[in-house]
Amino acid sequence: MLTSSFNIDYFILLSAMLLIVGVVTTKFSTRLGVPALILFILVGMITGSDGLGIISFDNAKMAQLIGVFALIIILFEGGLQTKWATVKAVTKPSLSLATIGVILTTGAVAVAAKLILDVTWLEGFLFGAIVGSTDAAAVFAVLKGQNIKARLGATLEAESGSNDPMAMFLTISVIELILVDEASYLPLIGTFFWQMGIGLVIGLALGKLAVFAINRINLDSSGLYPVFALAFALLTYSATALVGASGLLAVYIAALLVGNSDLTYRQSIFRFNEGFAWMAQIMMFTILGLLVFPTQLFTFDIIWKGLLLSIFLILIARPIAVFASTINMGYSLKEKVFLSWAGLRGAVPIVLATFPMIAGIENSQLFFNVVFFVVLTSCLIQGSTISILAEKLGLTGPKKSEAPHTLELVSIGKANAEIIEFEVSKTTPIVGKTLNDIQFPEDVLINAIIRSSDLVTPQGNTIIEDGDILYILVAKKSKRELKDMLNNGSVAGMTL
Structure with a gap:
């Protein structure tokens, strides 16, 4: 009994320390010019069994569950903060990047993976699908507070918020093709349209329902409204996923609708989800850091293969996808160069890399380690230089100012x-x-x-x-x- 109590207290203490360290590292990330998520990952790696040995964690299923849950929170908060008036103008290029761009990236990386990792073509496409999408958590975190031109920022945010479903669809589809000897490619086309179409419909429907319910319900405590809104985010994902459609797309669509509607206790909902999204990021990246073993990651074999694939992804695959996906869409050469460089990889590729591990795919551990290395280099190199490149290319706008919310915005109880x-x-x-x-x-x-x-x-x-x-x-x-x-x-x- 005492041992059980000690374990619970130890777990709570570790959780508190990890959150405190995670919050403090955000301060250092600003000064060092390094994305905070890199430091969160390092915290996990240092405290893991291959580091200080404080926490022993190697459960891929649990990491996947935590990762998907955190992505729901992060996408919901990102959608809430996105202004439809800004995104509306870049809907076409964003959707093109989120679909055609991901497919082109997947195909290009597949060729490199086949040659560098010495795997089969299907395994090469699996690797390409895993790293094919930009990451919402990374993009939202790096762009927040930056004075990059509104159109470019909106394009990147909308792309990263809507391309995860395509990467997940491709990853799961390729895994099925690998596991099933005589799998057919044709049903995948119908599955794709089902996932995207139904995800869009359910996202719109539950988003409208959330707005209606939040504004009509009369709760006794204002603190319940943010919880009520978050419950709709979880409901949207689960209801969509249960019918075989894209839950992540549905969450982002619902959040866009909720965030651009008239809401009771709007500021309470926004502030709660902003804080909760930060906690989700800290938790997710720390857990993913725990899942990797530095002694396996930082070997000569992984380092040189990871570097080659990172260079190919950053300098060849991503630019091909951007330039081809934005033809005749009004972007200048400098803007396309910037969009190419700003294609950050983050938590989504690492979470997707757990799918082959759970499915028992050959080379899944190799894929996970190389994907992890690719994410580290992407965040470290691209994430820390985005604002610098924007300034060099003359793509910065007026400095963004945050609204000073010293006056609490409220719906005054039951008063009218x-x-x-x-x-x-x-x-x-x-x-x-x-x-x-x-x-x-x-x-x-x-x-x-x-x-x-x-x-x-x-x-x-x-x-x-x-x-x-x-x-x-x-x-x-x-x-x-x-x-x-x-x-x-x-x-x-x-x-x-």
């Missing part, structure tokens, strides 16, 4: 009023006008204005400027009218 946040842009109808000149709807009051991180007390002669963040108290019955007035019918900029 809310405090909302609105960021003024050049196209906002009220920009350049004084408060006296603006005909606000009934029961609307400007509580505060944040201008360049300074608090401006609203007065009748206060002029609204581009970049101002307004905190507005509004009766719920007037919220729709206020939104229409500020955005001319668009939800862009309104945080409800």
Whole structure:
């Protein structure tokens, strides 16, 4: 009994220490210019059985479960934070990169894997499929706060949020072809359209249901709303996966819809999921770091093969995919070069590399070690130089400013009023006008204005400027009218 209690307490202590170390490493990652996920992986490798020996972990099934769960959280948070008005303009190239781009990358890498790893053609395609997609967790983490041009950032985020299903589909399909002697290729085409089509439909349906339920339910505690929203993310994935469709695609689509809708307790939902997504990243990358054994990874055989495949993926396969997938889509040569370099690999390839291990595929351990090395080099080399390359190519925009959420945004209990946040842009109808000149709807009051991180007390002669963040108290019955007035019918900029 005492031993059991000690083990539980030991596990809780280790969890606390890993989270603390994970959070602290994010501070060092900024100073060192290294993506935080690299440090999370290193924490796992150092504390693992091949490192300090604090934690012994080699359960591929458990790592896969934790990885998929974390990806759901990360994709949901990424979709919530993505503005549809920005993504809408890059839907075509993003989808092209997420489908054609992944297929082209898979095919190109398959040839290199066949020659470098000395495996069969099907095994080469399996390796190519595993590393074929960019990683949402890595891309979201590296681009957050960067002043890269909005169109390029939106393209990368939309691509990474929607290409995981294609990589997973290809990986599972190739595994089935390897395991089944007389497998047919034709049914895979129908399976692909089923997974993507049904995933899209369920994502839209459950996203709308989530918005309806969140706004209509009247919970006693505001802290339950973020949990309620997260439950819909998990429901979306599981319901979609149970019918054989792409759960990850459905989650991202549902999150896009939820994040761009009017929501009760919006800020509480966003802040909770942002923190939970960070915890999921720390947990996932640390666990994946525990799963690898440095004595097996850092051998001469793995290093030279991994380096050759990394160089081929970064300098040849990814550029081929980008240039071919974005033909006649309005991207300049410099922008295509940047998109090629910014194709980060991260957790998804490592999680996908556990599928062959669980299926008992020959060379699965070799694949896992090489994939892990490819991810490390991708994150370390590409992730730490993205902002530098963007500046060299002249692809940076105005420095992004985070809204200072020192004023808690709330739906005021069961009262019929809310405090909302609105960021003024050049196209906002009220920009350049004084408060006296603006005909606000009934029961609307400007509580505060944040201008360049300074608090401006609203007065009748206060002029609204581009970049101002307004905190507005509004009766719920007037919220729709206020939104229409500020955005001319668009939800862009309104945080409800």
